[in-house]
Amino acid sequence: MQKKYLMTPGPTSVPTDVLLAQARDMIHHRAPAYTEVLREITARLKKVLGTEGDVVIFGSSGTGAMESSVVNLFSPGDKVVVISVGYFGDRYAAIAEEFGLQVIKLSYPRGSPADPLDLEKTLESHPETKGVFITHLDTSTGVENDLEAFGRLTNPRNVALIVDSISGLGSSPLYLDAWNLDVVVSGSQKAFMTPPGIAFAGISSRAWNMVERSRLPKFYWSYQKSKDAYNKPIPQNPFTPPVSLLVAFNEALKMVEKEGLENMWSRHRLLAEATRAGLRAMGLKLFATGGWGNGVTSVLPPEGVDGGKIVRMMREEFGITIAGGQGDLKGKIFRIGHLGYVDRLDIILTLAALEMTLARLGVEVELGSGVRGTQEVFLKAEG
Amino acid sequence: MQKKYLMTPGPTSVPTDVLLAQARDMIHHRAPAYTEVLREITARLKKVLGTEGDVVIFGSSGTGAMESSVVNLFSPGDKVVVISVGYFGDRYAAIAEEFGLQVIKLSYPRGSPADPLDLEKTLESHPETKGVFITHLDTSTGVENDLEAFGRLTNPRNVALIVDSISGLGSSPLYLDAWNLDVVVSGSQKAFMTPPGIAFAGISSRAWNMVERSRLPKFYWSYQKSKDAYNKPIPQNPFTPPVSLLVAFNEALKMVEKEGLENMWSRHRLLAEATRAGLRAMGLKLFATGGWGNGVTSVLPPEGVDGGKIVRMMREEFGITIAGGQGDLKGKIFRIGHLGYVDRLDIILTLAALEMTLARLGVEVELGSGVRGTQEVFLKAEG
Structure with missing residues (x-):
């Protein structure tokens, strides 16, 4: 008997209520029962994004929503700046x-x-x-960019600021309207603890003006088609949406509402701090040098140990899925996600398993040191 | 207490085992447990498509896969023919x-x-x-095109034949390789009785040659990226796939395997014939004049009755969701789906409810006549 724990930066663990919401009887996507779900999700996503503007929803991964922001706002030859702090920044550049x-x-x-x-x-x-x-939070390293500071530069120049907050949203503050962000894309499978398959985008009025002038072809990703469908007498999606996932997503967003967005941010911050304190207390070196977000922690394996080996042993021996490095960082780092449906004891058990993994791999590590490091942070936070 | 029945041409009813498969614990899309699912689905889809070539899978609706066939095979200015027998043929033309x-x-x-x-x-x-x-089966009318005959025209001319079989596949025969089809796109939510959110495409070697020459931009829909990801040492998807849906889809495909593809086609043909016989026996006129497929039946409402009213009363009074007309046909026809997880008694109860609905709407109809019409077909089939 081995329980499974999903401690990756996404897909993340899904609460049983959300898992089971997928299993409700199928409803038709043009019938009133679905419209109610769509209305509720849209209203909840506006709150989560901090916007009174429009939100569009896609059946796709987050990458699909990233592509949507390129093809809806721009025309061939347009000059854009892509800021990259990692794998997902590079992806935005590749799409553009x-x-x-x-x-x-x-x-x-x-x-x-x-x-x-x-x-x-x-x-x-x-x-x-x-x-x-x-990128808001680049999960390839765990580093987060200061969106508010970038919005202060783009807004007065009337330049659109387009944010991949697939992993950031829900784990750290983000205010689309107040920070003058223009498109924020995100997905279901990170902080929102829903299975993957739903992406969404919040869209500013400046972005809508650009949509009108854009000459890149678009069909499935068309923001206008989504808006038109939503504005029909019975709000709907232009194309068959992933109904069961959306029903589940709505349940997860109800849980977010109940916890409160600010509390959710604080929880993620606390879990991130505890994880990092625990890792340091074990004698491990963190990979990022600053600008940590709250969703994932990247770690350097001890001298002479391959990161992939740690990932494999954590999974095989202890049932805990963590992530290795991506691209150039393959084998050179490992990553612990603390995003979505995660609480303090998940962090503790992960570090306990990591201590045992390292011990098995012949690394000198004081058993209990990482756990103690997290406990100290948790106890202090409550005091 | 009112039970719900989904008798639309998609999304269709989902068996409990498939619904519940979505609720299994989330697994990571780069971990071995998911790879096994992806391998199994891919192998099963090849059988269903009648191909030994490649199959790519997308997190999207069927329309996304339609778009994929345009952007992967062609370049701006390429001349193509779009054959349209209805709403979905028009959609392919609009995308192209x-x-x-x-x-x-x-x-x-x-x-x-x-x-x-x-x-x-x-x-x-x-x-x-x-x-x-x-389009293979255009659900806007229920009409099916003879793909084999079209393949005989395109193949010797080395012209690619691209098929939207979103609703046809599984309900009628289709052999990608034997009929010289080049791309066949389909989805999870029709004959395959899985919730919407997964689309896929079978791709011929002629199509792959065209992919190499295509100059339309593509990222999320790239067939090459899918192939490259699948051909890694651990087969995977290029972008986070809708994991819970794919786990469920695999269950549904196991059920298809158990029933047998030929038996599945026969079942759909029988249900379609019985539905049509029953409707005629009730004195209703069918909309299509010929070329019926097996997935859906379009019906003209009795003189002076709005089709939308029938759809609404069926849903509100009897819990049965059927579909109205789309586009120009709104209000002028209604459509009964018999696609996917449907058996003989579903057809009987639907026609019984329709008889009662028409009676309530003041139409002269002999109660039991439609039911009897279906029963005769079912009994004859067994003899």
Whole structure:
């Protein structure tokens, strides 16, 4: 008998109530019962995104919603800046290039956040820039960018700020309207503890103005088609939506509402701090040098140990799925997710298993040291 | 207490085992447990599509997979023929036009199938045609096109034949390899009795050759990215797939395997014949004039009765969701789906409820006549 724990930066663990909501009898996506679900989800997502503007929903992964922001706002040849602090920033650049945008890429060493000063200089020397793409939380390293600071640069210049907050949203504060963000894309399978398959985007009025002028072809991803369908007498999606996932997502959003968004952010911050304190107390080195977000922690394996081996032993011996490094970082780091349906004891059991894993791999580690490190943070937070 | 019945052409009713398979603990999409699911689904889909070629899987509705066939095979300005017998043929034309293809549209009156002779003439006068798009079963009317006959025209001319079999696959025979089809797109939520959110495409070697030359931009829909991810040492999807839906889809495909594909086709044919016999026995007129497929039956409401009213009363009074007309046919027809997880008694109860609905609406109808019409077909089939 071995219980399973999903401690990756997504898909994340799903509460039983949300899992079971998927199993309700299928309803038709043009019938009144579904419309009620769509209305509720849309209202809840507006709160989560901090916007009074429109939200569109897609049956897709987060990458689909990233693509949607490119094809809905821009035209071939448009100049854009892509800020990359990791794997997912690189992905945004790849999408923008694929669709013929002229991309200026501001790349940062993995493990560091982006510096707003660099964007300011770039926008000064490229005043024709139409949009800036940025990752909120890049799960490849756990680093988070300061969206508010970037919004202060783009907004007065009337440049669209497009945010991949697939992993950031729900784990850290984000205010689409107040921070002058223009498109924020996210998904169901991270902080929102729902299975993958739903993506969504919040859209500012500046972004809608750009949609009108965009000349890139679009059909499935069309924001306008989504808006038109939602504005029918019976609100609906333009194409058959993933009904069972949406019913489950609505349940998860009810749980978010009950916890309260601010409490959810605090919980994620506490879990992140405890994880990092525990890892340091075990003598491990964290990968990022600053700008940590709250969703995932990247860790350097002890000297001479392959990160992939740790991931494998954690899964096989203890039933805990953590993540290895992506791309260039494969084998060089491992990542512990603390995103979504996670509480204090999940962190404790993960670090306890990690201590045992390292001991098995011949690393000198004081058993209980990591656990104690997290306990101290948790007890202090309650005091 | 009112039980619910989903008798639409999709999403269709989902068996409890498939519903509950969604509720299993979430697994990570790069971990071995998921790989096994992906391998099994891929193998099963190849059988269902009648192909030894590649199958790619998307988290999206069927429309997403339709878009994928346009952006993966073609380049702006390419000449294509779109054969339309209804709402979904029109959709393929709209997608192809949106992406800059030069579209010759062969439109047929709603309720009639396409005539291969027309395509033959068109291909003779437009020898530069690169592809032909066709709907297998157009659920807007229930009419099915003879794919094999069209494949005999396109194959010797080395023209790609691209098939929307979202609703046809599983309800009628289709053999991708033997009929020389090049791309067949379909989805989870029709004959395959799984919730919506998964689309897939079978791809011929001719189609792969076209993928290499295509200049339309693509990222989420890229067939090449799917193939590359599947061919990694651990087969996977390029982007986070809808894991819980895929686990459920695999269960449904196991049920298909158990029933046997040929038996599944026969069951759908029998249910379609019984539905039509029953409707005629009630004195109703069917909408299509020929070329019926097996997935859905379109019906003309009795003189002076709005189709929408019938749909509403069936749902509100009897808990049965059937479908109204789409686009131009709104209010003018109603549609009964018999697709997926449907057996003889579902047809009988639906016609019984329809008899009562019509009686309530003041239509002169002999109670039991429709039911008797279906019973006769069912009894004869067993004899």
